[in-house]
Every structure is written in structure tokens, then in C-alpha cells.
Amino acid sequence: RAPVQAQEAADPLGAFLEGTAVHGAIDAGAQPTSVDGRRGKFAEYRDIPDNAVLNEVRIRGENEARDYFVEFRAEDAIQDDQRYFLRMGKYGRYVLEVEWDQVPHLLSTTARTLFSERGGGERVLAEGLQELLASNPAQLPALIGAARGVGLSIRQDTGRSRLRYTPVPGWEVGLAYAVERDRGRRPLATANFASLTEPGDAPNPFLSIVELPSPVDFVTHTVEFSVERHTRDWFLRVDQVSSIFENQEESLSWDNPFQAADALGGGSRGRLQLEPDNRAHTVSIAGGAALPLRSRLTGTFAYGWMLQDNSFQPATANAAVPVAPLPRNSPDGDIQTLLASVLLTSRPLDRVTVTGRYRFYDLDNNTPSLILGDYVVADAVRGVLRRSLPYAYSRHTAGGDVVLRPLSAASLKVGYQWERWHREHREVRNSEEHRVGPSVDLTPVRGLLLRAGYTHSSRDPKDYDAFAGRQSGSPALYNPLLRKFDEAKRVRDQVSATASVTAIPLVDVTGSFGFATDDFARSAFGLLKDDSLSYSLGVTAAPMERLALYADVTREDHRFAQRVGLGPAGKADFRGRGHDTIDTYSAGARGTVIPGKLDVDLDYSFSFGIGRLRAGSTTAGVEATDYPNVDTKLHQLSAVGTWKLTQRVALRLGYAFEHFETNDFASEIVEPFVASSDGPKDSVRPPSLYLGARTPDGDYDAHIGTVAFRYQF
């Protein structure tokens, strides 16, 4: 051993390389690509260049004598979505991983804007344009032709490293660091007021919407440390995680196109605060121990902090609105979380398993409650006094289940869970929920598996105070009969069933069914009913040794009913219904045409979703109409043939087709300039200025060819 150590010390790289076997593969080629239509959705999270591509590189080095290994993997190299991964270590001692990953997120390719960008999140109009539009917004449609295209996309670059070290058996130390950077632009719409006076008119303040390309420049650092001691009978682990989020852009400010000078009722500029820097730290300790009767007790205790103390922006960018000094310069945001969890499992008999669990999660918000007397609405007018509220909650969950296996082919589980929520500054201070239900797994004959489960739960808020949690304003503005769905009394029933059959050797058929219904029986307003239904059927078959087939179909159906209105004294009162249906089909085949030479893969999938929103009202003067249906279609077809030219070289020829189609009324009518339908007919008032960014971006047909070689060594 001594000579080996001496050699390692003198020439560590040489020592490692000596006796190291290297294997790997390189996959590269050309990828002729044609996209007809809008590219935004096609390239949403991926980069598919019409070019030469280096699809994959895998290299693995292994030193048998010294138990070392090194793995390197590159995917989609020199592309926007490239990923590199290095893993090395010594078996049983340590593993070091280093990764670089890029994720593009293309939001829209159709955005256009009259604004130009300056540093510090400033968006400004060309000299004189603000005055021109403010005096005569009717010119906007003619001017919009000068709008420039602007890309709306974000790219997330992440670097990660992780070390896991086992100094001696039974001890493990972990250390990880990750840095993530998100950069790009996203659409952000803002509310603005302006006071437009036409000849003969009285001043007429109006609300206009100005949509902007908002900067995204986030950096997030994450550091993790853990140490663990474990034996066969017990373990103890301590974890620490810190996450530091930094936004390089503090604010977004812009020229108000329809107000050239600051005035009470409309500011020449608007400004909002982008996501503030924040920090989070969590320390946790977990442990477990074996107990008699084949039992085990496991517990976790964690304490966390979420902190944010960014300086406030001024209350308004409008110099004409007088405001008093703020009560503080920063929020001193401070949330502390506490988790305590205990799990006891036992198998007193071979055919009986008992589990009991208790969990407590507390989110304690210590952020000071501030009274802001000079709240300014959309940089235009002073609002009434407002008070910020530190929302907080705690949640107790306790329950258990018993699993009986009376026969080796049957398993019955009965579970019960109790949950109690306590909330601060919300409508329901305390609520309890009881959930109970059985499930059964049967294998009556070899090749047939049946699973079924049912749960019934009932949530009961003790009291519902519709006026709690309001920051100001008259109680008359609140609908006393509204019951918010996340707090309201709810009865939930869920049924699920699965049958899996191996009908004949090498043919599997699996069908599943699920139904869940939420009934908000005591809610006069708000969500009244919410139902989800799904069923699927999947078949896999291998009729021949050289052929495997699969096919799946899934139907998902979601319905809800709501009632909206201002309550007994109000004017508005209508009912809405939603019904989404999504069908997904897929099928494919894997075959060996010439053994050892030619393999063929075929895959096809089709997803079709349709969303319906209906509305109706029996209240006089309330006109509630249905919205046009929203639908999307996605076809994906891929055919690949792989020809093994030699023992080491394979040629892959492929063709892929993707078709995306969407109809969404909410996006289709949006152009950079829209005269709102809320204004008088044929009027440009109130005008708004949008990006004209369709999301989803639009329809396309994409054809992708593949000619690639894979070389293995």
C-alpha cells in the first residue's frame, strides 16, 4: 500500500490514469428543422437549431484498482438549453458532482413596444411622444406602427456542486452550493390614471393599462450542509439550508403615455417595486430508531427564517400628490417557520402494519403591521388609510392507518386523519377537517391486480368572519355571504380504482379511474362545487421478441360552479360554470427489423384540451355571457431508425413532426394598442397600450429531420 500511496502523492493524475479504463459515447449530427408559424411555443423550453448538433457526450473513466470513477455528460452542447454534468468519486467514500444547466423560457415572439429601455428598470417614450399622446390619444393607432419588437424570454442558468463524503462507515457529510441566474424580460401590465380633456369636455380622469417588458435579473445562491450518523438501528441527521435571493433590478418605472405632467389624478410616470431581495435559512434535525415489535420511530424538527428588509420605494412617483413620510424605511419582513413531525410505524404481526403520525407546521409572521396613511392609488390619487397585516397560520395534522394482509393476495388499508388550521387575520381563525377512508389491493389470480380507494373528508370552520383581514374600507364593500374556497366548509369525496391485467403473456392492460368532488354546501357566494373526473386505459404488448407496442388514452374532466356578487345589498350577482376537458392519446412501437443491425422507434401523441366558461344571471341589469371556448391541440410524431454500422458506430435517421394549435379569445384580440370595450363605443377613450404578446405564442407546424452518428468507445 505504501508504494501506491507514494505514487499517488507524487503524481496524483498519473496515478489515477494508470489502470483507468475509459468508456463513452458521442452522439452528433445534423438536424434540419423547419417551423411554419410562430416559434414561441415550439421553443418555449428548448433550443432546436436548424444546424449541426452535438446531442450528447458521455465519458466514463473507472480505475478498478483504486475504486475511483469519473463521469462526464454533455447534452445539447453549445445550445441555449445545454447541460454539462461531471460526477467523480471513490466508491463508498465520496462523490463530487458539478453541473451547469441552462433552461430557456420563451414567452412570446409577438411583443412590440413604443418604450425604449434604460438601466435601472426605466422604460421611456421617445422625446415628444408623451406630450403628443397626452394631448391627443387618438393619434396612438397611427403611431403604433413605430413600435419595436421586443423579445419576451427568460433564461435560467444554474451551476450546482454537491459533495457527499463518508469519512468512516456510518457517517456521512454533505455540502452543496448552487447559484442560479434568471435573466430576460417578461410582460408586466400596469394601471395608470390620466386626465384627458378634449375641447368642450370637463376633465375626465380615466384608467389606462400600460403593458411593459419588465426586466428579470435574479441571482439565487443556495448553500446546504448536512451531517449524518447512522447504524442499522438508528440515525441522526442535521441539515442546514440557506438561500439568498438578489434582484438586480429594484424597480420598474415608465412614462405614462397619456399624462405629460404630474397632476393630482394622474402622474407623468409610474413606478412599481420589483421582487425584493430576500433570505431564507432552515436548520433541521431528523432522527429515527428501531423499536421492539418491528417498530420504528422517526422524527424531524426544523426551524426556518424568511427575511426581507429592502428599502421601500417612495409612496409615489407623482410629485403632485402630497404624501407624508413613511412610518418606516423598510418592512423588516420576518417569518419564522417551525416544523415538528413524528412517525411511528410498526409491524407487530407479519400481516399487520400500523402507522401513526403527527405533524405540526407553524408559519409565524413577525413582520410589523404598518399603518400607511398616504397610500397612493396607481401614482394618481391618495387612497384611504391602509394597514398591512402579517398573515400567519399553523397547521396540526395527526392520523394513522392500519394495513391488513389477511391473504398474501389481499391488502386492506384503513386510514384516518385529523387536521386543524389556525389562521391570523383571515376570515376563518380555526377550522378542523376529518378524513377517513379505506383502500384495498387484490391479486385474486396471478396477472391481475386490482386497487381501489375511497376517502371522505369534512372540513368545518368554526366561524367565518367575512370582515376579518380587511386592511381598511367600509364593511359594506365586503360580501358577508362570500365563503373563500380555501377556508370554507367543504365536504370532499374521492374515489380511485386501478385494474392491471396481464391478459396473455407479454400483454398488459391497465385501466384507472378517479373521481373527486368538493361540495361547498354552506357557501352562498364563492366556489360552490368542484369536480374532477379522470380515466385512462393503457396497453403494452410484446407480440414478438423483436417488437414492443404501447398505447394509452386518458380523459380528464374538471367542472366547477361559482356564484359571484356583492351580496344582498349589491348590484352584481351572477353564476359562473367552468368545464375543462383534456384528452390525451399516445401510441408507439419499438422494433428490431434486423437483429443486431436495425432498430426502429415510433412514437405519437395527441393532446386536445378545451376550456369552457359559462355565465348567467337572473338579476336585473346584470348581463352575464358565456366566453368563447379556449382550445389547444398538440400533435407529436417521432420516427427514428438506428442502423448499427459497426460494433462502435451507429447511424440514426429520424423525422419528427409537431403541430400546435390554440384558440384563446383572451390573447387573440390583443394588439399593441387596444381601445377598450369598456369605454364609449368607437371611442379611443380609455386607450391602453399593450405589448400585443400572445401567450401561448401561436400556432405552428414543425418538421425536424435527424441525421446523427453515435460512436461508442
Next chain:
Amino acid sequence: RAESNGATYVGTDECLTCHQQQAEEFAATAMGKVLMKSPRTDAERRGCEACHGPGSRHVEAVQAGEDVAGTLLAFRPDAGEPAFEQNAACLQCHEQGGQAYWRGSAHETRGLACVSCHSVMARSPERGQLAKSDSRTALTARRAASEICLGCHPNERAQLQRPSHHPIREGKLTCANCHNPHGTVTEALLKGFSVNETCYQCHAEKRGPFLWEHPPVRESCLNCHDAHGSINEWLLKVKQPRLCQLCHMESTHAASPFDARSRFVFNRSCANCHPLVHGSNHPSGVRLQR
């Protein structure tokens, strides 16, 4: 099983008499390197018998030409061994770290075996010795860490095909980014200590705390979002403005049905004027406009 039938340990060399090929394949795995070559503990020094159990009864049955079924843990699908017996072999060494909450977890109580998802006897190119490998086409990148889960969760597979989705079918995320299939202290096997703490892993900008908070947002991102996919933009469970109108009817403009061409409906709908729905830190941000 093997210990309870009075079997004793015979040593790996005895196993190699008949199972040389399997042993060679196993030796190429990370676990094989430790157990077969560089064992550090008494359990690891048992080699094959560390997982399969003591082999004396098995050897005796072979030598006598008897049926070997039940003489040790075979881990074969047709062996008829309960999952908990198979899993107990793995948990001898792995009931710690990310697997600490396996017992009592949803997958454990429904009878899943470790070998349902992990390959032990042959080297897998993927981390964690997963039973599937990454595969790619020109359109999709199927990660083993997702494909294994989706084999039993067809609804989630279908939801990933929806237009608004996380980049899972593109291979940039896997199910394991949010879920720990071995069990956690949180519902739905989520890795974070709450739904939101799971989401903040990637969406730290929404963590706050903010001066003006949106209470249901603070409690659970899933009040408004469907993380597996949606036909509504931004993974919303219900299209705006109806989503917001489930809770907001404080004024005529919030409670009105609106025509589809209204600026309260098209483009970003309610977010046309209230873009900062996750919270605002601006002194005038009470309406989540600044």
C-alpha cells in the same frame, strides 16, 4: 425469511459456484464495488448474502436437487415475496437520509418494492441505479427519474402534455425535483416542509415576506396553480377572471361578469392592473398594483 428458516451464511464464494455471471454484472455497479470488493462493515462483507440472506438452505436444496423457492430472497417478480420483505433487505443500509421516511409513506403502504424502480444487479447509467434510462427524441427528453414515476401515474403523464407546463417533457426537470418518492414529512411526498417551501426552491423571488401579502398565496401556491400542467396560462387551475372571482367581490368591478372583450378579461385579465399577485413591497402596493 432466510434467517427465520434457520439458514446460516455460506460466503460469496459459494454463490459464485453457480452465479458467476450475475456476480460479474453486479460487481460493475456502485453497490457491487463496495460489497464485492471493498466492504467496510460486517454487513457489507456478507456480499451476496447481505441482501439475499444466509444461503445455507439454498445450497442444501440445490445439492439435494430440491425446489429452491423460498430458501432466500430472490427479488424476482414471480418469487411471490412480499414487498416489505424485499425492502427490509435494502433498508438495512438505506433507511437514512432521503429514505428515512420510507416506512409509512404512500408508496410503502401500497406495497411498492425498492426493486420496482431501482435496478440492483446490473449497472444503470442513471444516478440511483434507476431501472430505466434517459431517452431522447428530437422533440422530447425523457428522464428516467420521471419515466419511472409516470409508468404508474398516467394522469400526470397526460398533464405534462398540456400547453402550460413545467419543462419536464423537455427533460429540464424531473418528478424528483419536487417529490421524494421514498417518503417525506409533507403531503404528496413533497420535498419541502410545505407546498410553498417546495416551490420556493426555484421561485425564490416569490418567497418574500412582503409588506402586502396575498393570504392564499402565502398558504399554498396550489390554491391557484396546478403544478403538473394546465390548459390555462401560468399553470392556473381556472382561467382568469373567474379564478380571482372565486374570492374577490369587494367592488362592482371585481364582482361583474364582464364581456369577453373587456379589459378586465382579455390579455392578463385581472393582472392587467394587479400584476403583483404574489405580494408587493411598495408602500402603495396594497392593491398589488405597485
